[in-house]
Amino acid sequence: MTTASATTRVRLLEAAGEIFASEGFDGATVRSICARADANVAAVHYHFGDKESLYREVVDYAFAQLHERFPRPALPPAGGLEHQLRSHVEALLARLFKASASWHGRLLAREMANPGPALPQVAERYMRPQVEALEELLGAVRPDLDLPARRLHALSLIAQCVFFRHARPVLDVLYGPSAFGADELPRLSAHIVETFLTGLAIAPARLESP
Amino acid sequence: MTTASATTRVRLLEAAGEIFASEGFDGATVRSICARADANVAAVHYHFGDKESLYREVVDYAFAQLHERFPRPALPPAGGLEHQLRSHVEALLARLFKASASWHGRLLAREMANPGPALPQVAERYMRPQVEALEELLGAVRPDLDLPARRLHALSLIAQCVFFRHARPVLDVLYGPSAFGADELPRLSAHIVETFLTGLAIAPARLESP
Amino acid sequence: MTTASATTRVRLLEAAGEIFASEGFDGATVRSICARADANVAAVHYHFGDKESLYREVVDYAFAQLHERFPRPALPPAGGLEHQLRSHVEALLARLFKASASWHGRLLAREMANPGPALPQVAERYMRPQVEALEELLGAVRPDLDLPARRLHALSLIAQCVFFRHARPVLDVLYGPSAFGADELPRLSAHIVETFLTGLAIAPARLESP
Amino acid sequence: MTTASATTRVRLLEAAGEIFASEGFDGATVRSICARADANVAAVHYHFGDKESLYREVVDYAFAQLHERFPRPALPPAGGLEHQLRSHVEALLARLFKASASWHGRLLAREMANPGPALPQVAERYMRPQVEALEELLGAVRPDLDLPARRLHALSLIAQCVFFRHARPVLDVLYGPSAFGADELPRLSAHIVETFLTGLAIAPARLESP
DNA sequence: AATGAATGAGCCTTCATTCAT
DNA sequence: GATGAATGAAGGCTCATTCAT
Secondary structure, X not given: OOHHHHXXXXXXXXXXXXXXXXXXXXXXXXXXXXXXXXXXXXXXXXXXXXXXXXXXXXHHHHHHHHHHHOOOOOOOOOOHHHHHHHHHHHHHHHHHHHHOOOHHHHHHHHHHHOOOOOHHHHHHHHHHHHHHHHHHHHHHHOOOOOHHHHHHHXXXXXXXXXXXXXXXXXXXXXXXXXOOXXXXXXXXXXXXXXXXXXXXXXXXXXXXXO | OOHHHHHHHHHHHHHHHHHHHHHHHHHOOHHHHHHHOOXXXXXXXXXXXXXXXXXXXXXXXXXXXXXXXOOOOOXXXXXXXXXXXXXXXXXXHHHHHHHOOOHHHHHHHHHHHOOOOXXXXXXXXXXXXXXXXXXXXXXXXXXXXXXXXXXXXXXXXXXXXXXXXXXXXXXXXHHOOOOOOHHHHHHHHHHHHHHHHHHOOOOOOOOOOO | OOHHHHHHHHHHHHHHHHHHHHHHHHHOOHHHHHHHOOOOOOHHHHHHXXXXXXXXXXXXXXXXXXXXXXXXXXXXXXXHHHHHHHHHHHHHHHHHHHHOOOHHHHHHXXXXXXXXXXXXXXXXXXXHHHHHHHHHHHHHHOOOOOHHHXXXXXXXXXXXXXXXXHOHHXXXXXXXXXXXXXXXXXXXXXXXXXXXXXXXXXXXXXXXXX | OOHHHHHHXXXXXXXXXXHHHHHHHHHOOHHHHHHHOOOOOHXXXXXXXXXXXXXXXXXXXXXXXXXXXXXXXXXXXXXXXXXXXXXXXXXXXHHHHHHOOOHHHHHHHHHHHOOOOOHHHHHHHHHHHHHHHHHHHHHHHOOOOOHHHHHHHHHXXXXXXXXXXXXXXXXXXXXXXXXXXXXXXXXXXXXXXXXXXXXXXXXXXXXXXX
């Protein structure tokens, strides 16, 4: 694989990523991808075999890029478990919103919402690490909870983060684009974390929106 | 409108509903819809104008069917606000799971996850009533919360219910199809409600999975 | 044939006339004709059999209406043959332009330019009377010319009148819409008649555009 | 552009030319064109984009072929202006008849009679040069005429040539196919030229058909 | 390693027509 | 006498794919 071919390959992956992310698998056309990559129509067949293989490779590529660009923050060991949990949740939400600024995040979000050929990859490489990291943290905070209970809590937490990100089209229609946009991220983050910790009986109940 | 014509129209709506739900708007073809409805290709144009109009009418039809088959349960006025809230959440989750057994629910879920031509309909007729009902209930339970806070709580609640339903493809991959299936619904329901109420400082914290 | 059916028939003929005249045979659709006539889609089949039969009947109808609305002017016997010829030519040109204000004239013009199923009718009922009337007049003016020569002259005359009417789209592109429009009709008329008469050695040559 | 591809493109142009000429723009189908060109249905889209672009390119192609096959005759400078005018007219008429033996001429004629997407091309590239050449010649023969007068005479002349060619379907119906066919071309030519010159007061009036 | 040309299947839509009432 | 529903054929166009170079 010479440098020249690798370059074309990467250009195709980048172009396909952006188009798949914005148009979906069906909506994207091989021609538009090749045009954006400044490559021949036959280049996709040549480098990837067919459209679906290209898609799978794009998803792989998206992971690599995503982990490189948005590395999971190294939690400071200090600060206590509660603080670590809080940081983790905030980081999760922040990543979810920021990542969608690039096509990498948008593509994975689309794949998760609309199961396609790359679903297993997304589940294993995107979801499972998230859940397991939270499970572990919860285990340290509340050692009395067994694994199924911890898993439920972890998923509930992810559920809220994911929802406020994925349901934005609907929320925009209902409450306008600025109600739950990226600017409101701190407020969302605080709401989710506080309620969660209270629900776990970690943090004391307190009146919100003081 | 004779009985025969009404039948063809309804056959088309039913067929289109199932195919749109499983294939999506782009994936569905007018031909396959007509074939399933045992009607001519031109029938869609005759009855609905074009594919997109058909889609919008199918969404409308899905609402009508859904409300008819899964009417919102009349809450018993007795039992206290906390009990009402609990019932409401359980009903929401139950409806979400049961409705998705038919294409009606799957279609709305797909439209919500992947915004299409009928997004405004779904937002206004499906989401908003849910949120407002919960907002109202929360207002009775916790009158100290202002509207934005109540709205956040309502959305968080919906988020979890929606997530356990919509993310099932991913969860199936990760934990097997029986882990968070319909059989586990009571467990899910209890988890969500209890944590929620605790988080709201309504119910006392208690150890789960005893 | 009751009054009611006759009315529908006539409404169909009028509607079809206008649409055929502006859209052509292929461009016109049975549906649009029936819509304009405020009749059912099947009405064409019911009253005329099929689209082509309707077209032929519309052409017939156009003749009847045209002769009724634009009767050939009764030439004053007085004034001398030259004057009669001059009047005849002016009337021919005027009719050609004025008739095209209604769909009747436009339809016949279209049929003549673009031979269709009704060509024989147009030839026999529209063209032949024109030619023969001119042949007769020329025979009176120039008895020395035999029939083939008179026919050529008659056709040359008609040629010019027809051209300035039918080639208007092209002339509009070349010289603007006002150069050879209806307002310029007197100038056109004078030009054609004078040159023609001079060419026949009837009128003396003279300098134009004095 | 390999030889093979050029061949397919040209085969499409030729096939489209013949079918457009005989069926018109609406009447022609992409499928029939491709079938005649022995090419795939998608070939039209690949080479020309869509049906209308193909049509425009066919018109361009028709001009090129027409100028190549029927070049405007180089007039002998000798012989006097009257002779030049006479030659020019004869050549115009001859070209009009001969060109229409192939589809190239028929296509342009159809576009002129029935304005379509290529009308501006036809007007500018086909009509205007004809008119201007005649205007120039007339200016030399009759310097006393101003431009509007010369233009009218030029158009009258063209009108007759065009008429005897375009109205042939009607003339065939009225007087049989041999009356004004290609064999009668010399007679037509003589008639038009003589009458025209007499009408311009250039040639002396004389008795025709002696 | 890479490409421009060409393909065949399929899509949505439109139309004139016919059927049952 | 007249209609709304339904039909089958076809049309233009798009797409992922493959072939020959």
